[in-house]
Structure formats: C-alpha cells, structure tokens
Amino acid sequence: MSTLASALQSRPAPPAVEEQSGRPCKIAVSNLNFFYGANRALEDISIDIPEHLVTAFIGPSGCGKSTFLRTLNRMNDIIAGTRVDGEVRIDGQDIYRGSTDVVTLRRRVGMVFQKSNPFPKSIFENIAYGLRINGLARSRAELNGRVEESLKQAAIWDEVKDRLHESALALSGGQQQRLCIARALAVKPDVLLMDEPASALDPIATQRIEELIYQLKSTYTIVIVTHNMQQAARVSDLTAFFWLGKLVEVGRTDRIFTNPAQKLTEDYVTGRFG
Amino acid sequence: MTQVSHFQEELDQLKSRLLEMGGLAEDRMRTAVRALVDRDPALVDAVLTGDTPVNQLHIEIDSRCVKLLALHQPMAVDLRVVLSAVKINTDLERVGDLAVNIAEAAVRYLAHSPVKELIDIPRMADIAHGMLRDALDAFVRRDTQLAQEVLNADDALDALKTQVFRELLTYMLQDPHKIEPSLDLILVSRHLERIGDHATNIAEDVIFMVSARDVRHHAQ
Numbered sequence: 001m002s003t004l005a006s007a008l009q010s011r012p013a014p015p016a017v018e019e020q021s022g023r024p025c026k027i028a029v030s031n032l033n034f035f036y037g038a039n040r041a042l043e044d045i046s047i048d049i050p051e052h053l054v055t056a057f058i059g060p061s062g063c064g065k066s067t068f069l070r071t072l073n074r075m076n077d078i079i080a081g082t083r084v085d086g087e088v089r090i091d092g093q094d095i096y097r098g099s100t101d102v103v104t105l106r107r108r109v110g111m112v113f114q115k116s117n118p119f120p121k122s123i124f125e126n127i128a129y130g131l132r133i134n135g136l137a138r139s140r141a142e143l144n145g146r147v148e149e150s151l152k153q154a155a156i157w158d159e160v161k162d163r164l165h166e167s168a169l170a171l172s173g174g175q176q177q178r179l180c181i182a183r184a185l186a187v188k189p190d191v192l193l194m195d196e197p198a199s200a201l202d203p204i205a206t207q208r209i210e211e212l213i214y215q216l217k218s219t220y221t222i223v224i225v226t227h228n229m230q231q232a233a234r235v236s237d238l239t240a241f242f243w244l245g246k247l248v249e250v251g252r253t254d255r256i257f258t259n260p261a262q263k264l265t266e267d268y269v270t271g272r273f274g
Numbered sequence: 275m276t277q278v279s280h281f282q283e284e285l286d287q288l289k290s291r292l293l294e295m296g297g298l299a300e301d302r303m304r305t306a307v308r309a310l311v312d313r314d315p316a317l318v319d320a321v322l323t324g325d326t327p328v329n330q331l332h333i334e335i336d337s338r339c340v341k342l343l344a345l346h347q348p349m350a351v352d353l354r355v356v357l358s359a360v361k362i363n364t365d366l367e368r369v370g371d372l373a374v375n376i377a378e379a380a381v382r383y384l385a386h387s388p389v390k391e392l393i394d395i396p397r398m399a400d401i402a403h404g405m406l407r408d409a410l411d412a413f414v415r416r417d418t419q420l421a422q423e424v425l426n427a428d429d430a431l432d433a434l435k436t437q438v439f440r441e442l443l444t445y446m447l448q449d450p451h452k453i454e455p456s457l458d459l460i461l462v463s464r465h466l467e468r469i470g471d472h473a474t475n476i477a478e479d480v481i482f483m484v485s486a487r488d489v490r491h492h493a494q
Binding site for chain 1: 281347348349350351352353354486
C-alpha cells in the first residue's frame, strides 16, 4: 500500500470529474468499501459518474473493477458473505439505504455481461419477458412496438426481424450480445452497466458493439468494464483506473491515455506493470 | 512482460537510429560550413554527394514509427516518444537538406574572390551546431532544462543573421562585383538560421515528449 500512497503523492491532483466532463453527476459514490467475508475488495472508492457519457473502468485482473460495477445495481447482494459500506447515490438517492426496491433498481440500472446469456426462448420472448413481468406493455400492439424499438436501439433489428420467433440461441455470439443489450434496454433503464461486453467477440462484432455504445450514450449513462485498453480509449469519455481495490485516477479518457496524472496509471497504460 | 520488453527494445532501436541521423545531420552542416570557410572544393563535393545515408535513415525511421504505432498502439509517454520521433526525424532531414544548400552556395561563392574574412558565419555555425547537439542531448537525457536552453539560444542566432546581412549590404553597395558572392553568404546565414529553427523544433518536441507540455508558438 505504501507504494500506492507514495505514487499518489507524486503528481498534482487532476480537476474534479464534473469539471472535466461538463455534465451533471448521475451516480455519486462516496467512501465505498466492499468486503468478500473478511477480505476488503474495494477500499474507500469515491467517484462521480456523469450522465449521458461513457465511463470506462480499467485495471489489472482482480483490481476490483467488476466488483465495483456490480455495486452500482446491487448485483453483489446475491453473493453470500459480502458486505458494503459507504454510499452509492443514483440521482441523489442512496441505493443501499431505506426503501430501495432492488428489482426496480436493476430495471433502472441494467446490466450486460461478458458472456451473452439469452434465455433459451425465441428472440421475441427474450425482449418481451422483461416487459411483461414489469407490466410495461398494456397491449399486444404496445408489446410488439417495444420489442421492435429495443431491437432497433441495439442495432440488431434488421438482422432478426424476419425470424423473431426462432430461438435466440441460434444467433451468432455478437448477435446474442446485442440481443442482451436490447433486452436490457427494453425496460427503459437510465444506466447501462457493461462488464466486458465484447471480450468474447471477434473484431467485427466488437466494432458493432462499440458503435452501439457510442450511439446509446445520448440516451443512457453507460459504465463499461474492459480489459482492452484500446477499447476503453475508443469508446469512453471518462476512464477510471483501479488497482488493488483502489481507485487510482479518474479523468477524461484522452488525458488518461496521453498524459495521466499518476505514475501508476502511466505504468499501466504503457504496459509497464507488474 | 515479453511483449513489453520487445516493445521497449524497438523503442530503444528507434531512439538510437534517430541519434545516428542527428549525428549525420550535425556532421554534414559542419562540413558544409568548413568547406565554405576553408574554400575546400573536396569537402563541398563530399556534402553534395553524401545525402543518401540521411535520406535512407529518414525513410527507415518513419517506417519504424508507423510500425510501432500500428502494432503496439503505444499510450501516454510512449505515444509521445513515437510522435516526437516522427517530427524530430523530419527536422533532422531538413537540416541535412540545408547542409546541401550551404554546399551549393559554397560552390558559387568559391568561383569568386573572397568578399571578406568570414567571422560571423562560423560563429552562427557554432551556435546552430551547439543548439542541434544540445537538442539531441536533451532528447537522449530527457532533459527539459537543456531543451529550454536551446529555445533561449535562438535569439542570438537571429541577431547574428541580421548583423551578417547589414554588414554584407555595405560591401555590396561599395562594389557591385561583390553582390553575387555576398548574396550567397546571406543565403548561407539564412540556412544556418533555419538550422537553428529546426533545433528549436526538436527542443520543443523534447519538452512535449517528457512533460506533455506544448510550448510551441508560446502556448502554455
């Protein structure tokens, strides 16, 4: 830890995120700690995530970036023996306090995973399911409309419109991932969390996902975890670098990748780590 | 880690090729000025016919930079090193060209009697050469202080160029036969001043490479 402490003191602090991004804060995290049993996986994380921008989390394996992503919609609640302290405020409301309904929270803060996980049902049903259980479509026509809208938003409509009732499992990996994005968008979230959404895809499918992320940010606040630094550089507006459960630095992506404030960040982005 | 050390190795090779290019450019400008001052046609020829190694290195270094960018996608300080190398390479190639220009002026100048004893032109050459050497040392040592000193030295060179022009103007006014060789000396002073400008560019690139500060055009 002393290495981190001394490294962090070596350069001046960059300006606040809000100042750097010029956008209001959507998710405000303060002094967040996360424990797997006795093991503290996240240490005192404070970060403001601005709305309608893409924020990327980068860092070596095990640095806590995916754990942190999952604290943003309480996805870690389902893991036994975990504990959180600190605050995560979305639109000012602390999601770990009081009357937060976790199901509603996860509808507002959708998630896409590394491995695409469509339901073993038709393409149509994959999207319609969430709409039905959330009571978000009052008629068959509205349901059809919402399914089409979601598939269009996820840039997969043209590829599947003629086979909506075929199994989703027959789609290619890249199509399955975009279907999962469409499924997350169908319930009209504010925030989309993406955990390595393109790491299992070929370069062409990856490019389509990246283009999609770029288009979606005008409507959603997007947070993406990626191992691929070039991907973070290409798709994100802000980049946060995590190391050993700590947030080392967050700032505009162009600055992080051309002139990071912290020596540790520079060592990581230039591949001189370890 | 294998990939990192491989990248580092390529980066080190790039730097050493750039220094080799710098050494050649320095050598050629000094030789061109010595040929003029010593009135030595053999040295003039050596400069006029010896541009090939600089040109080959120019192409080779650019090609190395393109490969490094395409294959390694360097970030942060590494990205700045490669970008600076591309620009420094261009500046050094221009210094090589200016050495040829000086040699061409020397060919014409040697066809006449000397206008005067050459004092300020060798001084300009010393300053320009010192700036170039310091800029390259600053590159090797990542020394922004030395780079800043190069920037500061440019004014002296500009002042000498003006002085050379004024002095030669008096010779030209006195004797029309001295107009042609005097014009060649004025051109040489102009070429030396340009070499100083290229050294300045290199020093600015070193400051950018080391500290990510863009000091060109007095930007902060």
